[in-house]
Amino acid sequence: MKKLFSNLQRADGRRQWLRFAVVLPYLWLLLFFLAPFAIILKISLADPLVAQPPFTALLDWAATGWQRIHVTVDNYLFLFQDRYYITIYLSSIKLAAISTLLCLLLGYPVAYFIARQKPRLRNLLLLGIIVPFWISFLLRVYAWIGLLNSHGVINNFLLWAGIIDQPLTLIYNDFAVYVGIVYSYLPFMILPLYANLEKMNLDLQEAAADLGARPWQVFLNVTLPLSIPGIIAGCLLVFIPAIGEFIIPALLGGSDTLMIGRALWDEFFINRDWPVASAVSVVLLMILVIPMMWLQKTQSRAESNANGGAS
Amino acid sequence: MKQRSRGLLTVVAFTYAFLYVPIISVMVYSFNDSRLVTLWGGWSLRWYRSLLDNDAVIEAAMLSLQIAVVSATVAVIFGTLVGLALNRLGRFRGRTLLTGMVTSPLVMPEIITGISLLFLFISLSDWIGWPRTRGATTITIAHITFSMAYVAVVIRSRLSGMDQSLEEAAMDLGGRPLAVFFDITVPAILPAMISGWLLAFTLSLDDVVIASFVSGPGATTLPMLIFSKVRLGVTPDINAIATIIILLVSTGVVAAALVNRGRSNKSVDSE
Numbered sequence: 073m074k075k076l077f078s079n080l081q082r083a084d085g086r087r088q089w090l091r092f093a094v095v096l097p098y099l100w101l102l103l104f105f106l107a108p109f110a111i112i113l114k115i116s117l118a119d120p121l122v123a124q125p126p127f128t129a130l131l132d133w134a135a136t137g138w139q140r141i142h143v144t145v146d147n148y149l150f151l152f153q154d155r156y157y158i159t160i161y162l163s164s165i166k167l168a169a170i171s172t173l174l175c176l177l178l179g180y181p182v183a184y185f186i187a188r189q190k191p192r193l194r195n196l197l198l199l200g201i202i203v204p205f206w207i208s209f210l211l212r213v214y215a216w217i218g219l220l221n222s223h224g225v226i227n228n229f230l231l232w233a234g235i236i237d238q239p240l241t242l243i244y245n246d247f248a249v250y251v252g253i254v255y256s257y258l259p260f261m262i263l264p265l266y267a268n269l270e271k272m273n274l275d276l277q278e279a280a281a282d283l284g285a286r287p288w289q290v291f292l293n294v295t296l297p298l299s300i301p302g303i304i305a306g307c308l309l310v311f312i313p314a315i316g317e318f319i320i321p322a323l324l325g326g327s328d329t330l331m332i333g334r335a336l337w338d339e340f341f342i343n344r345d346w347p348v349a350s351a352v353s354v355v356l357l358m359i360l361v362i363p364m365m366w367l368q369k370t371q372s373r374a375e376s377n378a379n380g381g382a383s
Numbered sequence: 384m385k386q387r388s389r390g391l392l393t394v395v396a397f398t399y400a401f402l403y404v405p406i407i408s409v410m411v412y413s414f415n416d417s418r419l420v421t422l423w424g425g426w427s428l429r430w431y432r433s434l435l436d437n438d439a440v441i442e443a444a445m446l447s448l449q450i451a452v453v454s455a456t457v458a459v460i461f462g463t464l465v466g467l468a469l470n471r472l473g474r475f476r477g478r479t480l481l482t483g484m485v486t487s488p489l490v491m492p493e494i495i496t497g498i499s500l501l502f503l504f505i506s507l508s509d510w511i512g513w514p515r516t517r518g519a520t521t522i523t524i525a526h527i528t529f530s531m532a533y534v535a536v537v538i539r540s541r542l543s544g545m546d547q548s549l550e551e552a553a554m555d556l557g558g559r560p561l562a563v564f565f566d567i568t569v570p571a572i573l574p575a576m577i578s579g580w581l582l583a584f585t586l587s588l589d590d591v592v593i594a595s596f597v598s599g600p601g602a603t604t605l606p607m608l609i610f611s612k613v614r615l616g617v618t619p620d621i622n623a624i625a626t627i628i629i630l631l632v633s634t635g636v637v638a639a640a641l642v643n644r645g646r647s648n649k650s651v652d653s654e
Contacts, residue, residue, distance in 0.1 A: 087471060089560055094468040097461035097531065098477065101484040104528045108499030111506055178401075181394040199640050204402050206636045208589045210606050210613075211625040215405035218412060218617045225408050255401065316492025318592055323613060333494045340498060340596075350502075353495045364490050371486075 116147055116350035147351035157352065161359065163330040167246065168314035171253035175261040175310045176303065178254065183265035183302075184295075187272075198266065205259035213252050213323050220248055220324070248324035249331070253314050260313075261306040268302025269295075301370060308367040312360060332356055406629060413622035430623035439608065440624065447588055447605040450519055454526035455583035459576055461527065462534025462583075467568075469535070470542040488532040497596030500525050504597060517599035525597045526590065530583035537582065541575035574643065581639065585632065 151157045186197045204212065219225045220243035227239040242248060272295070280290045318333035325331065332352065339349040413431075417424025434440055465485050469478070488496065504521050508514055514521055549571070553563045569576075591606040598607065605624075612621055 087560065089564075090464070090468055090472060091475070094464050094472075094481075097465050098481060100461060100528070100531075101481070104500065104503065104524060105484050105488065108496075108503040111502045112495075112499040115502060178394070178398055181391055182398045185391055185395045195640075199637065200399060201402070202640075203633050203636050204406065206585055207406065207629050207632050208585075208606070208625075210589060210591055210609060211409070211628060212405065214609070214613050214617075214621065214625065215409045217613065218622075219405055219408055221617065255405070258398070258402070312490045313492070316494055318494050319610070333492065336494050336498070346502075349498060353498055356492065357495060360490070360492070364487070367490060368486065 112350045112353055115347055116354050117144060118147075118347045147347045148355075150348060151351055151355060157335070160330045160332050160335050161355070164315050164332040165359070167249060167253070167329075167331060168311050168317075171250055171257070171314050172261075172307050172311045174250065174254045175258055176307060179258055179261035179265055179306065180299075180303075183262045183269055186262075186266055187269035194270075201259050201262050209256060210319060212256060213320055216248065216252055216255065216324060217243065220251070243324060244326040246325070246329055248326075249321050249329055252320035252324045253310075253317060256320065257310040257314060260309040264305040264309060265299065265302040268299050268305075272298055301373075305367070305370050308363050308370070312363050312367065315360065316356060409622050410626045410629060413619065413626040415619060415622075418619065430619045431627075433620055434623055437620065439603075440605070440620075443603050443605040443608040446519060446602060450523050450526060450604065451584045451587035454523045454530055454587045455580045457523075457527045458530035458534050458583040459580045462531040462579055463538050463572070463576060465531065466535045466538030466542060470539055471547075485532050485535045488529040489536065491529075493590070493592040494596075496525070496529060497593040500528075500593070501596045516601065517597055518602035521597040521599070522594045522602065522604065525593050526583075526587040529593070530586055533582050533586065534576075534579035537575050537579040538572060541572050545571055578639065581635065588628075 182201075186194055186201075189197060217224070221227065222239040222241065222243070224242070226242060227236075230236045231239065276294050276298070277290050280294050281287075285293065316333045317331060318337055321329050321331040321334045322337070325334070336349055336352050336356070339345055339352060414426050414428065415422075415424055416427035416429060462485075465481065468475075469482060469485075472478075500521075501517075504514055504517055550563055550567050553567050554560065558566070589606060590604075591610045594604050594607055595610075598604070609621055609624065612618055
């Protein structure tokens with residue numbers, strides 16, 4: 073025990089250089105990741121002004137001292153009194169939740185199928201999921217404009233096949249936003265589900281089948297409950313980014329598609345009301361804190377399981 | 384049983400079609416001779432030729448490449464250091480904060496990252512006079528910050544599956560810490576560093592939202608340019624840019640997968 077301890081200490085001493093080296097990225101993150109949030113919180117408590125930059129001279133604090141800053145919670149009150157923002161938050165949550173469910177419904181069978189193939193085919197199929205994930209997000213969303221347009225590929229095909237006589241309105245509405253989100257985030261659902269299903273010990277399924285369970289019973293009572301960690305990880309990985317999504321509603325959504333990312337962009341660039349934009353961001357972060365912490369917990373549990381298995 | 388697997392196969396086939404039809408359609412239409420994106424006017428390379436004459440596109444592409452190379456390189460260095468510290472240093476003061484700061488960018492909405500960094504840059508330039516203008520530098524800083532989080536994840540997962548005894552043995556034999564690091568640790572985590580670099584590079588090349596916030600009037604990256612054009616609808620020259628990027632990226636990913644497979648096969652053989 074004593075020897076182990078001194079070994080550990082020595083090992084630590086040998087990594088002294090790392091202790092110094094990590095200071096630089098540490099400071100970097102403090103300055104460029106943490107400090108900006110303090111500032112956004114501060115600005116969300118400032119009065120709006122029509123000026124450049126458009127908020128009260130909150131940043132004069134270096135000169136005037138913190139106590140002189142005019143702090144107001146008006147921006148937050150405004151958010152909660154205005155039905156517009158409450159509607160947008162709720163509608164973003166709804167859009168993200170439905171998209172997550174659609175991803176799960178589509179992604180689960182695919183992950184299940186891939187996990188049950190022979191290694192060679194499995195790698196090929198996985199590569200097929202991963203390649204689109206690496207291709208530019210913006211360009212993949214753009215691709216859907218060409219497909220969904222009133223004169224786009226899908227409408228042209230349906231018209232040509234005689235299934236419809238007038239182009240369908242497929243784009244600039246909520247439908248197109250669902251398509252875009254499911255399309256963009258499907259790999260985030262499939263990969264953690266696959267990782268879970270692939271590791272699963274098949275003995276239990278076989279035992280259940282031997283004992284006379286029907287295939288769907290085996291699935292519902294054995295496979296599905298065992299895959300819940302993968303389902304949770306996949307759903308969080310889709311839901312969290314989907315809520316704050318900007319590009320998809322901006323390119324595929326209609327004027328009545330309410331999503332918080334887009335409202336935030338407009339508040340910032342068009343209304344130029346930075347304090348309200350900051351308050352909107354802070355509230356969005358609060359909404360995301362619970363799923364983010366949940367994800368953190370599942371990830372660290374998975375990591376410690378993997379480490380425990382290895383040692 | 385047969386019935387069920389046929390249903391499963393249909394869903395799987397549908398999903399792969401869903402993933403690839405949009406990409407293939409963009410690529411096909413990039414060779415369309417017609418100016419109208421909806422009509423097929425025969426095969427042609429005219430949109431690729433017109434790209435070469437488009438200075439704005441070339442300039443934006445160069446700026447994006449420059450930002451992507453610099454930010455990916457710095458992100459790999461920082462991300463590797465953070466990954467090593469979290470994995471090899473055990474408990475140290477500030478560890479929880481570091482873990483939080485390096486994992487949060489993964490799930491942070493881009494729009495919030497963009498706004499908050501812009502506020503930081505404005506405050507800093509008010510306060511200490513730097514950065515005087517926003518542009519390539521501020522975009523690079525923003526990209527380093529979120530990319531290093533991804534690199535740290537890749538490095539940590541590689542390190543947690545790695546045996547430490549080689550490093551320990553080398554140090555017991557009197558290897559100097561830094562020499563051990565460069566001779567043993569770096570070669571072992573090099574594949575992770577390379578995939579981390581590639582990930583950081585593509586993330587940087589892909590970013591519109593954060594760059595739109597932290598950029599200034601002078602600097603337009605390629606994604607920003609594409610986004611502003613695309614908001615007005617589909618244009619044939621964007622199809623051509625998209626095709627070039629899609630081909631480059633997918634070749635890279637497939638090549639990396641092949642290299643990795645060759646490597647893992649070899650290591651299996653040698654064992």
